[in-house]
Amino acid sequence: MERQLGWKPVYACNDEAFSAYMAKSAEQEAKKIGQRIKQLRKKRRLKTKEVAARAGLSPQSLSRIESGKHDLGFATLRKILTVMGYGLADLAEEEPETEEALLNR
Secondary structure: OOOOOOHOOOOOHHHHHHHHHHHHHHHHHHHHHHHHHHHHHHHOOOOHHHHHHHHHHHHHHHHHHHHOOOOOOOOHHHHHHHHOOOOHHHHHHOOOOOHHHHOOO
């Protein structure tokens, strides 16, 4: 069975601007995921230390994940969500911003 390569890897390997665009997109996505993890943690009124310990991470690592500055593997993501009582579907759901959050921008 022949496997076909999608267009994104071809462009990323051959087009410097597209490669930079894809890297920037990945950074932005990591930040969004980290922000959502933090939002979910705070919703449960959990401390960074608690979640980190339960998930087998250092508090510094969890903090870096929440700020989008640390690569996050799928297994680690599942652990973090599970110890907080959430699943992947909860990560995808966007919660409406509260009036307080809008004022604190």
